[in-house]
Amino acid sequence: MKTVIFVLWTASALMAFSQENPSPPANMIIERVDISGIDDSRLSAELRAAIQNLVGQVYNAQTIEALTQDIQVELPEYVAGSSTQPGLQPDRVRIVILVAKIADDDALRNNINSRYLVDAIRFEGTQLQISDELNAELQKMVGANVDSAQLSKLGERLRRENSSSGLYVDWKLQRSSEPQHVNVVYEARKAKDTLNFNVLRGTYHSRQGFGGQIFGMRYTHVPVGTLSFDMFNSADEFIERYAGYRAGYTLGDNRGLSFAINYSSFRAQWKTNTLEADRQALDSPGLYRLRDTLSGQLNWRHALDRRTLLGAYARMEFNELQMQSPTMGFQKSNVVRGSLDASHIVRTDRDSHDLKGSYEGSTGTAVIDSDFIFTRHEGKVDYSYSRQSHLIQFNFQAGRISGNAPMNERFSIGNSRTLRGWNKYEINPLGGDRMLYGSANYGYKVITGFYDFGSVWNASESSITRQSAGFRLGKTRCRNGLALLPHPECFSVTVGFPIHGGNAKPSFILGMGF
Amino acid sequence: MSNVSRSCILIALIMGIQANLFAQSLNARTDGQHLRVVIERSRFLSGDALRKLHDGVPVVYIFRLSAHTSRLGSTLAKSEYRFIISYDIFEERFQVSPVRPTGRVVSHLTATTAEATFIEAMELPVTSIGTGMFWLRLEYQAEEATETNAPGMSIGGLVEIFSRTGTKEPTRGTMEAGPLRVSDLPRVAPPRGKSP
Numbered sequence A: 001m002k003t004v005i006f007v008l009w010t011a012s013a014l015m016a017f018s019q020e021n022p023s024p025p026a027n028m029i030i031e032r033v034d035i036s037g038i039d040d041s042r043l044s045a046e047l048r049a050a051i052q053n054l055v056g057q058v059y060n061a062q063t064i065e066a067l068t069q070d071i072q073v074e075l076p077e078y079v080a081g082s083s084t085q086p087g088l089q090p091d092r093v094r095i096v097i098l099v100a101k102i103a104d105d106d107a108l109r110n111n112i113n114s115r116y117l118v119d120a121i122r123f124e125g126t127q128l129q130i131s132d133e134l135n136a137e138l139q140k141m142v143g144a145n146v147d148s149a150q151l152s153k154l155g156e157r158l159r160r161e162n163s164s165s166g167l168y169v170d171w172k173l174q175r176s177s178e179p180q181h182v183n184v185v186y187e188a189r190k191a192k193d194t195l196n197f198n199v200l201r202g203t204y205h206s207r208q209g210f211g212g213q214i215f216g217m218r219y220t221h222v223p224v225g226t227l228s229f230d231m232f233n234s235a236d237e238f239i240e241r242y243a244g245y246r247a248g249y250t251l252g253d254n255r256g257l258s259f260a261i262n263y264s265s266f267r268a269q270w271k272t273n274t275l276e277a278d279r280q281a282l283d284s285p286g287l288y289r290l291r292d293t294l295s296g297q298l299n300w301r302h303a304l305d306r307r308t309l310l311g312a313y314a315r316m317e318f319n320e321l322q323m324q325s326p327t328m329g330f331q332k333s334n335v336v337r338g339s340l341d342a343s344h345i346v347r348t349d350r351d352s353h354d355l356k357g358s359y360e361g362s363t364g365t366a367v368i369d370s371d372f373i374f375t376r377h378e379g380k381v382d383y384s385y386s387r388q389s390h391l392i393q394f395n396f397q398a399g400r401i402s403g404n405a406p407m408n409e410r411f412s413i414g415n416s417r418t419l420r421g422w423n424k425y426e427i428n429p430l431g432g433d434r435m436l437y438g439s440a441n442y443g444y445k446v447i448t449g450f451y452d453f454g455s456v457w458n459a460s461e462s463s464i465t466r467q468s469a470g471f472r473l474g475k476t477r478c479r480n481g482l483a484l485l486p487h488p489e490c491f492s493v494t495v496g497f498p499i500h501g502g503n504a505k506p507s508f509i510l511g512m513g514f
Numbered sequence B: 001m002s003n004v005s006r007s008c009i010l011i012a013l014i015m016g017i018q019a020n021l022f023a024q025s026l027n028a029r030t031d032g033q034h035l036r037v038v039i040e041r042s043r044f045l046s047g048d049a050l051r052k053l054h055d056g057v058p059v060v061y062i063f064r065l066s067a068h069t070s071r072l073g074s075t076l077a078k079s080e081y082r083f084i085i086s087y088d089i090f091e092e093r094f095q096v097s098p099v100r101p102t103g104r105v106v107s108h109l110t111a112t113t114a115e116a117t118f119i120e121a122m123e124l125p126v127t128s129i130g131t132g133m134f135w136l137r138l139e140y141q142a143e144e145a146t147e148t149n150a151p152g153m154s155i156g157g158l159v160e161i162f163s164r165t166g167t168k169e170p171t172r173g174t175m176e177a178g179p180l181r182v183s184d185l186p187r188v189a190p191p192r193g194k195s196p
Helices: A011-020 A045-052 A061-074 A105-112 A132-140 A148-161 A272-280 B003-023 B047-054 B111-121 B155-163
Strands: A029-036 A078-084 A092-101 A117-125 A169-173 A181-190 A192-203 A209-221 A224-232 A241-251 A257-269 A289-305 A310-322 A329-347 A353-362 A374-387 A390-403 A435-446 A447-457 A466-473 A491-499 A507-512 B025-031 B034-040 B059-068 B077-087 B093-100 B106-109 B124-126 B133-144 B173-183
Touching: A029 A045, A029 A272, A045 A061, A061 A078, A061 B106, A105 A148, A105 B077, A132 A148, A148 A169, A169 B034, A181 B077, A329 B173, B025 B093, B025 B173, B034 B111, B034 B133, B047 B059, B047 B077, B059 B124, B077 B111, B093 B111, B106 B111
Parallel strands: A029 A092, A117 A181
Antiparallel strands: A078 A092, A169 A181, A192 A209, A192 A507, A209 A224, A224 A241, A241 A257, A257 A289, A289 A310, A310 A329, A329 A353, A353 A374, A374 A390, A390 A435, A435 A447, A447 A466, A466 A491, A491 A507, B025 B034, B034 B124, B059 B077, B059 B133, B077 B093, B093 B106, B133 B173
8 A cells, every 4th residue: 555645855855954064072962952844653662762862972883873773674675874963062962864755756766776876987997988078078967966877878888989999888876975976987998709509490381391590690799799590491482492501691780781691502492383484485584503602791780769660771792593494504693682671569468569561662774774673662560569469560562674684583471470271382383473462361379360461473474462361279479589499489380262263272380489 | 537436426416406396396375366386495696696686786586487287288378577686785675676567676685585575476376377287387597687777678688689699698497386176276365355
């Protein structure tokens, strides 16, 4: 039950009061003791008696300090301090015990040490470079009460100003030589290099087989960047099944600006449906056996406010395709790609809204010596709302290609994530240059029902919209972390049924690690 | 070093880990229409979080209490609690400030009484659990309190959510108990004048 009485003494006032009243000289006799801030009837009879017993005794700071601590033990929502005032006679003093309620002061709620004053700012560990502006901000804290939020903000600014050195900056408090005064110590230390491995993250689709990452390795060398190596065998994203590796290095971390360079080499395999469609289609872009890619990518991330994150990248890709149709030989698919994305998250005690949107545009032109001349646009919007055990989710994506794009740029739906229940090789075995897709999901605890609809078609054809429905068993969010194997919570089973699919059979999808 | 010595060290290490795992035991009792937890030898204030606290830095403790149909079964009931803990570097006492749900701030606590304050605050509605067997799970994690005054989440946290690259490895743990049945749990009568 909440206490009705509110005493609006702040800790800083309490401290200032103590400062104005230095300790009296020795052998002073206590003339009177007053308690301020609470009705003394709230204290136990024993404690009241002990306080009043001070009257007539020689002043002793330790005894009074012990009594203020006893008050705090009896009234845990309060802080207590003492002050001395001159008595009516020269060798007499008056003691005032001040009691303040913690719950009325946000700073004290968050850190009990907010009632103490900062004497000095010190630095330990690795030497820091500090701008004049930041130094002025740091000096402003001297003489003020401890402010944890401000200390953390300035610590983050110190880290950012020294980001090229890859430092972590933590703060801590140390007792000063004066009672109830503290020193703030900023401790800078070099971040540790990390090495992480993971295996088997992906999906098993009853009609398309396994798709995902076989093995992954990340070595982060602070502060320079991250070396990565991944092996894939997947038929999920593209029409082709691709198997091979990707190695890369990223300079910088993913807060702010970073640059990544990657090389990948994948062997492509095609389903019979695709091989047959390629033989019959006059406008097929052709199939390849090998796809080697060298890319450079500039990434940018910026938190617009506490809930909104913006991101963008610009990438240059040099693809070499070893073609198997329509003729044998090598072709280049060099692409310039750019993307913008935004995320807005609002989370409260009861519910959360997540809204994400992205646009990616890419082009293959003769200017960068590409044999495939095309322009590609793709947009995505995802919204989810969750409240307690309920989840509502909507996803929408649309895409358009003009020109002659290679197979790995063409759109396809009907896999483990889109139009679940349909098999992409039966819908459009060569993919399409137009795509529209939407999905609505309702989840309760570990079961989620979904309704998917979408179409992939070529500009020269009319589109056919297909629908599917089904359910997924598994957690909507799981803690995969940096573990070697997927967390048991991150396994899921999905069953999708094509609607008006004729002889189309349902698909079973086992999710591992997402 | 002989094989015997190596074996002894290995056994001691395993025993130490086992002892640590079983040092904290989770149990439950009913208090009117609420299920409350009972934890013997709780040690939430420990490790890196305790070191931070001793340095005067506030730490947020997040507790998730849930009841499940079986050990890996679906959730019957769950609740989440957040506390900001700080440690008075002069008085060497803890303060517990419940922020979700907001509650009464209690200060001048020893480590044991601070931990008892967390435990006392946690509860689940008995009606959601029902009369069948269930498993009880308590997950907790501690992280440095940053910008706790403002609602929502911090920019750093937002970036980490999207990038999945947390630099701070929080102190965390999980305790489980079961199978349990509400009717078998010890009951505590509600205080006089307090409706169940």
